Amino acid sequence: MTRLLSFVWIGALRFLWEGRLQTLFIIGGITIGVAVIVFMSAMLAGLEANFIKRVLTSQPQIQLLPPDQVARPLRDEPGTVADAIVQRPSQRILSIDQWRTIQRRMLAMPEVTVVAPVASGSALAVRGSASRSVTVTGIEPDSYLQIVKLPDYLVAGRLRLSSDDIIIGVELARNLGVGLGDKIVLSAANGPSRVLTITGLVDFGNKPVNQRNTYVALRTAQSLLNMIGGVTTIDLAVRDIYAAEATAQQIQASTGVQADSWIKTNAQFFTAVRAQKNTNTLIRVFVGLSVAFGIAAVLIVSVIQRSRDIGILRAMGATRGQVLRLFLLQGGLLGFLGSMIGATLGASALVYWHSVTRQADGSEIFPLIIEPRLFLATAVLATLTGVLAAMAPALRAAGLDPVEAIRG
Amino acid sequence: MAEPVIRLEQVRKAYQIGLAAETEVLHGIDLRLEAGEFLALVGPSGSGKSTLLNIIGLLDRPTSGLVAINGHDIDALDDAGITHLRGHTIGFIFQSHLLISAFTARENVMMPMLVAKGRRDAEMEQRSAELLERVGLSHVADNKATNMSGGQQQRVAIARALAMRPDLVLADEPTGNLDTRSAETAFQLMRDENRQFGTSFLIVTHNMALARRCDRIIAVVDGQIAPGVA
Numbered sequence: 220m221t222r223l224l225s226f227v228w229i230g231a232l233r234f235l236w237e238g239r240l241q242t243l244f245i246i247g248g249i250t251i252g253v254a255v256i257v258f259m260s261a262m263l264a265g266l267e268a269n270f271i272k273r274v275l276t277s278q279p280q281i282q283l284l285p286p287d288q289v290a291r292p293l294r295d296e297p298g299t300v301a302d303a304i305v306q307r308p309s310q311r312i313l314s315i316d317q318w319r320t321i322q323r324r325m326l327a328m329p330e331v332t333v334v335a336p337v338a339s340g341s342a343l344a345v346r347g348s349a350s351r352s353v354t355v356t357g358i359e360p361d362s363y364l365q366i367v368k369l370p371d372y373l374v375a376g377r378l379r380l381s382s383d384d385i386i387i388g389v390e391l392a393r394n395l396g397v398g399l400g401d402k403i404v405l406s407a408a409n410g411p412s413r414v415l416t417i418t419g420l421v422d423f424g425n426k427p428v429n430q431r432n433t434y435v436a437l438r439t440a441q442s443l444l445n446m447i448g449g450v451t452t453i454d455l456a457v458r459d460i461y462a463a464e465a466t467a468q469q470i471q472a473s474t475g476v477q478a479d480s481w482i483k484t485n486a487q488f489f490t491a492v493r494a495q496k497n498t499n500t501l502i503r504v505f506v507g508l509s510v511a512f513g514i515a516a517v518l519i520v521s522v523i524q525r526s527r528d529i530g531i532l533r534a535m536g537a538t539r540g541q542v543l544r545l546f547l548l549q550g551g552l553l554g555f556l557g558s559m560i561g562a563t564l565g566a567s568a569l570v571y572w573h574s575v576t577r578q579a580d581g582s583e584i585f586p587l588i589i590e591p592r593l594f595l596a597t598a599v600l601a602t603l604t605g606v607l608a609a610m611a612p613a614l615r616a617a618g619l620d621p622v623e624a625i626r627g
Numbered sequence: 628m629a630e631p632v633i634r635l636e637q638v639r640k641a642y643q644i645g646l647a648a649e650t651e652v653l654h655g656i657d658l659r660l661e662a663g664e665f666l667a668l669v670g671p672s673g674s675g676k677s678t679l680l681n682i683i684g685l686l687d688r689p690t691s692g693l694v695a696i697n698g699h700d701i702d703a704l705d706d707a708g709i710t711h712l713r714g715h716t717i718g719f720i721f722q723s724h725l726l727i728s729a730f731t732a733r734e735n736v737m738m739p740m741l742v743a744k745g746r747r748d749a750e751m752e753q754r755s756a757e758l759l760e761r762v763g764l765s766h767v768a769d770n771k772a773t774n775m776s777g778g779q780q781q782r783v784a785i786a787r788a789l790a791m792r793p794d795l796v797l798a799d800e801p802t803g804n805l806d807t808r809s810a811e812t813a814f815q816l817m818r819d820e821n822r823q824f825g826t827s828f829l830i831v832t833h834n835m836a837l838a839r840r841c842d843r844i845i846a847v848v849d850g851q852i853a854p855g856v857a
Contacts, residue, residue, distance in 0.1 A: 224747075226744075227745075233730060528727045531725050531727055532738070533686075535742050536710055536715065536742050536791075539706065622687050
């Protein structure tokens with residue numbers, strides 16, 4: 220019994236030690252619960268981070284496009300439609316009207332972090348007798364590379380894009396039989412042909428994408444696509460990726476251009492992420508509840524077992540508040556100890572799982588994310604759960620009539 | 628004239644008030660215990676002795692009547708006030724020793740001081756060592772309560788009752804579960820404390836031989852103080 224500890228602490232520790240078998244079992248229960256929560260949370264956070272990284276490093280978070288072109292019905296006079304059947308017009312590749320003004324407005328928005336104008340369209344890549352249809356994406360590397368992390372996917376060469384350079388996917392390079400430094404001819408349907416030098420090869424981990432995607436300087440694309448000074452999309456990165464859809468709607472309402480968020484274009488993936496998060500939350504809540512009920516059950520038994528001791532303490536002048544704190548502290552201590560052991564166990568299991576599971580290509584399934592914050596949050600939450608779970612037994616203990624308690 | 632340690636006037640205690648089964652166990656008790664007195668409370672089982680002791684020990688409240696401890700009318704005190712008065716003025720010795728099994732003899736003796744002060748200090752350690760020496764148990768000071776004989780446990784309980792230097796010690800059958808020798812030791816310890824420090828004692832007992840060695844005997848019969856016993 221040390222001088223540093225107060226009566227409440229000494230009492231709580233001694234009572235837990237006296238019923239050490241009970242204490243051991245309930246700490247075991249809390250440990251398993253917390254370990255499951257920590258393991259699942261960290262693994263799902265890793266999986267989600269991995270998914271989001273894959274999605275968001277290969278596409279913009281919001282893409283601004285020119286509005287759809289619609290045909291106007293013929294009218295003879297106001298109010299009379301001459302031909303009611305209106306055929307949907309083919310969508311020509313058009314530049315976004317006043318795109319520089321829109322670019323400036325986007326840069327002024329606090330939610331938007333990066334604005335990258337892009338000119339893209341389809342073209343034919345030709346090398347000798349081989350040809351493939353490709354998507355030409357004309358970019359300004361300074362801004363575009365902050366959104367789509369091409370450097371992450373670069374497997375050969377470098378990201379140099381002067382007016383005669385091109386970066387292509389590894390599959391296209393294989394199909395055309397070209398490598399770094401080789402030249403290919405790019406020709407668009409309505410524009411001139413250009414001879415470009417391959418400066419980089421990228422691998423997105425997806426065969427069709429590796430076959431189709433090519434990157435050139437914005438001006439090169441503009442001249443190829445016969446769109447001098449124009450851009451087909453403005454790609455944006457935003458501060459809060461989960462608010463991208465709201466921001467997109469806001470932009471669409473204020474500029475008149477079509478704004479598609481990554482949430483809309485990847486609706487299925489996003490639903491999966493949400494479902495995973497909700498499931499995780501549900502599991503956490505139910506595991507937390509079962510831990511809380513476990514603590515409460517053990518402490519209620521303890522109150523019944525120790526009612527004589529409580530009566531003696533009350534006879535010796537212990538206040539109801541002291542008795543209440545004595546049991547709340549036991550709940551808190553159980554929660555804290557269980558959470559510390561559980562978090563360590565959960566993290567160890569995660570490290571082990573991370574080391575033994577691999578994707579088919581040998582890369583990790585999820586990045587190992589173990590944040591000290593997770594330990595802290597788990598400890599605080601589990602301690603609070605312990606204290607709250609101890610509330611009913613503690614109130615019962617504090618409310619005991621000393622005479623009845625001593626009589627037993 | 629100094630306030631008596633205990634002053635009871637017309638104390639009544641009834642259970643299940645307002646119900647058909649209402650039972651009154653104390654019918655208007657008047658009792659005074661002066662400072663330094665060593666009083667025996669006798670009476671047959673079920674006469675209301677324990678109820679009376681609980682009321683005097685502030686563990687229970689009377690249905691009506693005045694209870695004053697050291698001049699403090701308990702009607703004027705709230706729960707916290709009563710707990711404070713109980714902790715600082717009254718020491719308890721229970722029939723079945725009732726030590727807290729999670730603690731050692733030394734810690735049990737220290738407990739009332741720890742409850743009052745909140746944290747252990749040198750004075751407490753000294754006081755508990757001194758009391759254990761007085762009851763002759765220094766050698767088992769670090770034994771758990773469960774590792775001591777009945778006699779030893781009762782002596783620890785006496786030492787604990789004296790820890791706060793109370794004005795009043797209430798003892799419920801303090802020698803009831805002890806052999807003759809242990810009972811004598813326990814009685815002598817209480818008597819010595821009373822003579823040396825003037826601590827008042829109220830001892831509930833069935834043992835008339837022991838009661839006769841007290842300053843005064845009061846008998847409770849059927850919830851009333853029986854006249855003529857002194």
